[in-house]
Structures are given as structure tokens and as C-alpha cells.
Amino acid sequence: MATGKTIYIAVVGVGGVGQAFLGQLAQLQQRLAKKSPPTNLTLILVRRSTKQLSSPDYKPINIGTALAELDKVTTPFPQLIVSVNYLAKAPGKVVLVDNTSDLDFATVYPLVLSKGISIVTPNKKAFSHTFSLWTRIFEAAANGSGPEGNGFVFHESSVGAGLPVLSTLNELVETGDEVIKIEGVFSGTMSFLFNSFQPVAGGGGTFAAEVKKAKDLGYTEPDPRDDLNGLDVARKLTILARIAGLPVESPTSFPVQSLIPAELKDCKSGDEFLAQLPEFDNRMDEVKAKAAKEGKVVRFVGSINVGSKEVKVGLESFDKSHPIAALKGSDNIISFYTKRYGSNPLIIQGAGAGGEVTAMGVTGDLIKVIKLLR
Ligand SMILES: NC(=O)c1ccc[n+]([C@@H]2O[C@H](COP(=O)([O-])OP(=O)(O)OC[C@H]3O[C@@H](n4cnc5c(N)ncnc54)[C@H](OP(=O)(O)O)[C@@H]3O)[C@@H](O)[C@H]2O)c1
Ligand SMILES: *[C@@H]1O[C@H](CO)[C@@H](O)[C@H](O)[C@H]1NC(C)=O
Ligand SMILES: *[C@@H]1O[C@H](CO)[C@@H](O)[C@H](O)[C@H]1NC(C)=O
Ligand SMILES: *[C@@H]1O[C@H](CO)[C@@H](O)[C@H](O)[C@H]1NC(C)=O
Numbered sequence: 143m144a145t146g147k148t149i150y151i152a153v154v155g156v157g158g159v160g161q162a163f164l165g166q167l168a169q170l171q172q173r174l175a176k177k178s179p180p181t182n183l184t185l186i187l188v189r190r191s192t193k194q195l196s197s198p199d200y201k202p203i204n205i206g207t208a209l210a211e212l213d214k215v216t217t218p219f220p221q222l223i224v225s226v227n228y229l230a231k232a233p234g235k236v237v238l239v240d241n242t243s244d245l246d247f248a249t250v251y252p253l254v255l256s257k258g259i260s261i262v263t264p265n266k267k268a269f270s271h272t273f274s275l276w277t278r279i280f281e282a283a284a285n286g287s288g289p290e291g292n293g294f295v296f297h298e299s300s301v302g303a304g305l306p307v308l309s310t311l312n313e314l315v316e317t318g319d320e321v322i323k324i325e326g327v328f329s330g331t332m333s334f335l336f337n338s339f340q341p342v343a344g345g346g347g348t349f350a351a352e353v354k355k356a357k358d359l360g361y362t363e364p365d366p367r368d369d370l371n372g373l374d375v376a377r378k379l380t381i382l383a384r385i386a387g388l389p390v391e392s393p394t395s396f397p398v399q400s401l402i403p404a405e406l407k408d409c410k411s412g413d414e415f416l417a418q419l420p421e422f423d424n425r426m427d428e429v430k431a432k433a434a435k436e437g438k439v440v441r442f443v444g445s446i447n448v449g450s451k452e453v454k455v456g457l458e459s460f461d462k463s464h465p466i467a468a469l470k471g472s473d474n475i476i477s478f479y480t481k482r483y484g485s486n487p488l489i490i491q492g493a494g495a496g497g498e499v500t501a502m503g504v505t506g507d508l509i510k511v512i513k514l515l516r
Contacts, residue, residue: 145179147179147516148183148184149182149236149237149512149515150186150232150234150236150237151167151183151185151237151238151239152186152188152225152236153185153187153188153189153208154188154190154239154241155189155190155239155240155241155242155243155244155265156209156241157242158500159241159497159500159501160241161209162497162498162500163239163241163504164209165501166501166502167183168206170183170508171183171205174512184201185197185203185205185208186200186202187203187225187229188208188209188211191242193212194212194215194217194220194225195211195212195215196225222247230259235515236258236260237262237293237511238259238262239263240262240263241263241265242265243266245267245268245271248268248271248275249268249271249275251275251282252278254293255279255282255284255293255295256288256292258291258292260295260511261294261297262295262504263297263300263507264297264298264300264303264503265297266297266300266301266374268297269297269380269381270377270378271392273389273390273391273392276384279295280295285514294510294515296507296510296511297507298506298507299500299501299502299503299507300378300381301328301382302328302490302494303330303495303499303500304493304499304500304502304506305474305476305492305503306490307476308382308385311385311478314488319480319481319482320482321386321387321479322448322449323445323448323477323479324382324445324446324448324476324479325477325479326444326474327441327444327473327474327475328374328443328444328474328476329369329374329375329378329474330361330472330474330493330495331356331472331495332442333471333472333494334361334472335352335361335442336440336442337470338352338356339426339430340433342439342462346430348420348423348426349423349426349427350416350419350422351420353366353370353416354416354419357412357416365412365415367402370400370401370402372399372401372456375398375442375444375455376394376398377393379396379444379445379455380392380393380453382446386448388448388451390453396454397454397456398456399455399456401426403419403422403425405418406419429457433459436459438462439459439460440457440459440460441458441459441467442455442457443455443457465489469491472493472494472495473491473492474491474492474494475490476491477489478490
């Protein structure tokens with residue numbers, strides 16, 4: 143029997159995505175162990191914001207009991223750089239899964255990659271921060287212009303969760319198609335909000351009532367202003383624009399419409415904000431009525447016009463027959479208008495949030511890295 147290879151896995155962040163990922167990792171571990179030659183996935187580190195469980199001798203941590211063991215940890219919380227150095231000394235290739243939404247971690251990606259550690263992550267922060275960080279990450283990555291021994295980096299789930307958005311865009315670009323425009327609904331929260339604020343069939347509640355409903359159903363961030371400010375969508379557009387070849391400086395370097403009334407920007411809490419939001423319903427009612435008069439519905443979209451280098455995020459009206467208008471639930475939709483596809487864009491649609499589908503994108507990235515490390 144051919145001898146297999148051991149790949150060491152570190153998971154940072156064990157929230158919704160992290161936990162789903164660990165479940166998928168356990169399945170992948172069993173599947174790869176049975177292949178010929180087998181690949182031995184060995185979990186050696188699990189870290190959250192205050193605790194870390196690691197294996198001093200690089201022996202496997204049981205995936206099934208890792209979270210329970212992590213809870214019991216009482217040893218001091220090591221600095222991130224100490225953990226990175228521990229990973230760099232592993233007796234084989236290491237893949238680090240960054241399942242946090244932390245920027246501090248993201249800023250050390252170039253260092254991590256230069257130590258030969260690969261990164262897979264749904265975290266948008268690193269890839270939507272300054273253009274200089276983006277450049278440094280891909281200059282360090284072996285699948286960018288970094289040296290062969292460096293780590294690989296994949297971040298499919300940072301846009302559209304498990305939907306194959308980045309891999310599709312990468313293939314369009316790498317096969318020589320010319321991307322003309324990218325347009326879509328990139329936030330599950332905004333999708334849900336506007337699909338119920340102005341359904342194609344008519345009706346829908348007031349804006350404040352729909353925000354409250356979305357929050358009660360767990361579709362928004364704990365403070366809904368973190369969704370309504372448009373920054374999450376702007377981050378995703380920044381990533382797509384950069385892959386399409388535009389050197390976008392940051393998610394605040396293009397027009398982003400915030401749906402937070404200026405008067406409520408300084409509310410002390412999300413609850414205070416929600417309590418006062420109904421006073422501003424007349425503004426959104428006007429937007430809705432104007433669209434309805436033209437036979438349209440209003441949606442919160444992002445678009446990138448590659449030729450004119452124009453990136454923007456905000457409200458737009460769409461004919462009721464437009465695919466963006468007909469979106470359901472909290473689905474995302476992303477249309478790629480390219481030279482090859484002509485006037486019929488390549489459209490990707492489906493759930494753009496949720497632990498399991500996001501973790502699927504992360505696990506898919508892990509499989510790609512494992513193949514590259516063979
Ligand atoms: N959920 C989705 O649908 C979705 C979709 C696409 C992309 N994403 C992205 O996926 C990532 C994870 O999202 P999530 O929903 O799982 O978030 P979450 O539930 O808030 O979990 C975040 C995890 O990261 C840990 N963490 C935060 N800061 C840390 C630090 N400095 N060092 C170590 N651990 C740290 C937290 O630790 P504690 O457990 O100690 O608090 C927690 O375990 C985010 O970048 C998010 O934007 C999520
Ligand atoms: C990673 O983060 C996502 C989003 O919070 C979560 O659903 C998933 O369980 C996390 N995966 C791991 C391994 O922590
Ligand atoms: C996988 O590799 C680790 C580290 O070398 C080792 O301790 C473990 O026994 C291996 N597992 C299998 C199933 O071979
Ligand atoms: C490396 O992976 C990233 C993340 O998916 C991707 O954007 C990039 O195109 C890849 N680079 C190469 C050269 O394959």
C-alpha cells in the first residue's frame with residue numbers, strides 16, 4: 143500500500159461557520175483516510191477569542207470532542223504569533239482555517255503564508271482592507287506570485303458564502319474572457335429585507351417593521367446598523383472588483399448608500415435604533431411608491447462596471463421580470479456580464495449565508511489546497 147501524507151489542520155474561530163466546518167472536517171478526514179494513497183488530516187490547534195487548545199507533540203486532537211476540550215482549557219491564552227510559530231514547526235504541511243471575522247488576524251496573513259502555512263477562510267476583512275494588504279497577501283501566496291514553498295490562500299466563502307462566485311470569476315478572468323459588469327444582491331440580510339419590504343406581488347410591511355422582523359428571525363447582525371450601513375456589501379464588491387482587475391483602495395473608496403437615517407447614526411444601542419426607526423418610515427415609503435409607480439420594485443444591490451472603473455452600492459429599482467426582483471427569501475444573486483456571455487449574463491443564485499453552506503465553501507477550499515500540497 144502506498145504511504146500516505148499527513149496534513150496538519152488548525153482552526154481559529156468556532157462560531158456558526160467554525161462548528162459546521164468541524165463537522166465537515168470529520169467527514170473529510172474519514173473519506174481521505176480510505177483513499178489510495180491515503181491523506182491523514184490531523185487537527186492540531188483550535189482557537190477562539192479567549193482560549194486555545196493545541197497538541198504539543200503534533201498528535202491528532204479528536205475532532206468530535208475538540209470543542210468540549212477547548213471549553214475546559216485553563217492554560218493562558220497565547221499570542222497569535224506564538225501559535226503561528228508553533229504551526230510553522232509542525233513536521234508537515236499546515237492549513238490554517240480562519241473562521242473569525244477578525245482583522246488583527248487578517249493582517250498577519252502575509253507572514254503566515256511566508257512560513258509555508260496555507261490559509262482557507264470565509265473572512266472578508268483581509269481581502270477587503272487596503273489594496274496594499276491585498277498585494278502583500280498575493281505576493282506571499284504560492285498561488286499568487288510567492289515562492290513555491292509558501293502557503294496557498296483560498297477565500298471562496300468571503301463572497302456569496304458557499305456559492306461558487308470567486309472561483310467562477312477567477313475562471314472567467316484566467317480563461318481570457320472580458321468581464322464587463324458584475325451586478326447583484328450580495329447580502330442575505332438585505333435580500334430578505336427588501337423581498338419582504340416590496341414583494342413583486344405587492345404588499346409588504348413598513349421598513350422599520352421589516353427590519354425588526356429580520357432581526358427577530360436572526361437574519362441581521364446583533365445591531366442591525368451593521369447590515370444597514372452597506373459596508374458588508376461594499377467589502378464583497380471590493381474583493382470582486384480586485385479579482386476583476388480594478389485596484390480598489392478600500393470599501394470606503396466608492397459610493398456606498400447607508401440605510402441608517404443620519405439622525406440615528408449615534409444611537410447608543412441597536413435596540414434604541416430599532417425603537418426610533420419607525421419615525422423615518424416615510425422616507426422609505428416614498429422610495430417604494432416611486433418604484434411602484436414605474437411598475438418596479440426596489441432592491442439593495444452592488445455593481446461593478448469594469449470598463450468605467452465604477453463601483454457602487456445602494457438602492458436601485460428593477461422591473462418585476464428582472465431576476466434581481468424575483469429573488470426569494472434571503473438568497474443572493476450575482477450576474478456576470480462578459481464578452482463571451484453577451485447579453486445573457488452568467489447568473490449564480492442561492493443561499494448566500496448560513497453555517498453549513500458557508501462551511502461548504504471553506505471545506506471545498508481545503509480540498510483544493512490538499513490537492514495542491516500533494
Ligand atoms: N455565517 C455566515 O453565513 C457567513 C457567510 C459568509 C461569510 N461568513 C464569515 O465567516 C466568518 C465566521 O463567521 P461566524 O458567523 O462563524 O462568526 P461567529 O459565530 O461570530 O464566530 C466567530 C468565531 O471567531 C472567534 N474569534 C473572534 N475573534 C477572534 C480572535 N481574535 N482570535 C481567535 N478567535 C476569534 C470567536 O471566538 P469566541 O467563540 O471565543 O467568541 C468565534 O468562535 C466571518 O468572517 C464571517 O464574515 C459567515
Ligand atoms: C466558521 O465560521 C462560520 C461562520 O461563523 C461558522 O458557521 C462555522 O461553524 C465556523 N467553523 C469553525 C470550524 O469554527
Ligand atoms: C496521522 O498522523 C499523526 C501525526 O503524525 C499520527 O499521530 C496519527 O497516528 C496518524 N493517523 C493515522 C490514522 O494514520
Ligand atoms: C489563489 O487563490 C485565490 C483565492 O481563491 C484566487 O483568488 C487566486 O486566483 C489564486 N491564484 C492562482 C494563481 O491560482
